[in-house]
Amino acid sequence: MPNQSPPSRYGAVAQGFHWIIAGLIVTQFTLGWMADDLPLGMHKLALLARHKSFGMTVLMLAVLRLIWRLFNRPPELPPAMTKTQRIFARGTHAAFYVLLFAMPLTGWTMSSAKNYSVSWFGRFTWPNLISPNEHAFNLLKSTHHLLSDLLLAIAILHILAALKHHFWNKDDVLVRMIPFIKSEKRA
């Protein structure tokens, strides 16, 4: 773990990971929900192929992001935050990191259990993680669905918390995650 003093704001790499992955998560929900509404057919399979490719991109970025995070301290939370708020904020961030791995891994294993290939934008195919197994497929499908609900709930709380910091507490928590904006005027 790093032992240098914490920076006053997130750096460009942390911001880049944050916003690219946030954009991909929105894309994943859009594609997943659109596919969910369609009957089995070419259109559904095309949407799911894209969903899988973007999802595996999230997995690759999550690996890089976690490695980066382990060697780079984040800024301190504002001193005005209570102990409970700190535990909540850190817990939410930790849950995000777990879900950034759990979502793609359950999706990938689910596809393997059905022997559906997982390609990365048609460039290469990821190996199957397990042998075909209908029971495992059903279990993983429910888990993927349940975890996506959890991710959605945490993301909504996270966004509301960021907005509360900005508009209610008027601290620099949101601004320090946004590229090119200076946070001098805020606490």
Ligand code: HEM
């Ligand atoms: C961060 C990454 C991911 C997120 C946020 C995500 C989210 C979702 C959501 C919201 C759905 C809609 C249906 C539901 O509510 O269960 C879904 C369905 C699905 N996802 Fe993902 N997913 C991710 C990654 C992956 C990956 C990497 C794969 C496969 C390699 C995958 C395979 C699937 C499949 C096959 C379905 C359709 C399941 C069905 O038959 O209903 N997902 N995903």
Ligand code: HEM
């Ligand atoms: C849904 C996709 C999102 C995911 C998965 C996500 C994930 C994360 C994670 C893991 C962190 C902790 C960073 C670290 O210390 O390593 C973080 C921080 C942060 N996120 Fe998000 N985020 C998402 C969307 C958003 C959105 C839309 C906003 C703005 C409204 C936002 C605002 C922030 C802020 C301000 C921080 C810094 C908090 C602090 O300084 O402690 N995030 N996010």
